[in-house]
Amino acid sequence: MYGLVATLQPDADFGRILAAYGGVFVAGSLLWGIALEGFRPDRYDLTDALLCLAGVCPRRDRRRWRVLDR
Numbered sequence: 001m002y003g004l005v006a007t008l009q010p011d012a013d014f015g016r017i018l019a020a021y022g023g024v025f026v027a028g029s030l031l032w033g034i035a036l037e038g039f040r041p042d043r044y045d046l047t048d049a050l051l052c053l054a055g056v057c058p059r060r061d062r063r064r065w066r067v068l069d070r
Helices: 002-007 014-037 043-056
Strands: none
Touching: 002 014, 014 043
């Protein structure tokens, strides 16, 4: 159901916004587990979280990332 709602969004950049949210959500979930639940991540957990955050980082090309300038 959540995926269907995402396809109905009128903003052409909604997919980019959703991807950025997803990357931050993955890393935030890992931090939550570490800080509040005592989870001990292995190197693969940390590597995956860093890859997610690297995919979220805005590039210097403002034409591609104009959604972040709003």
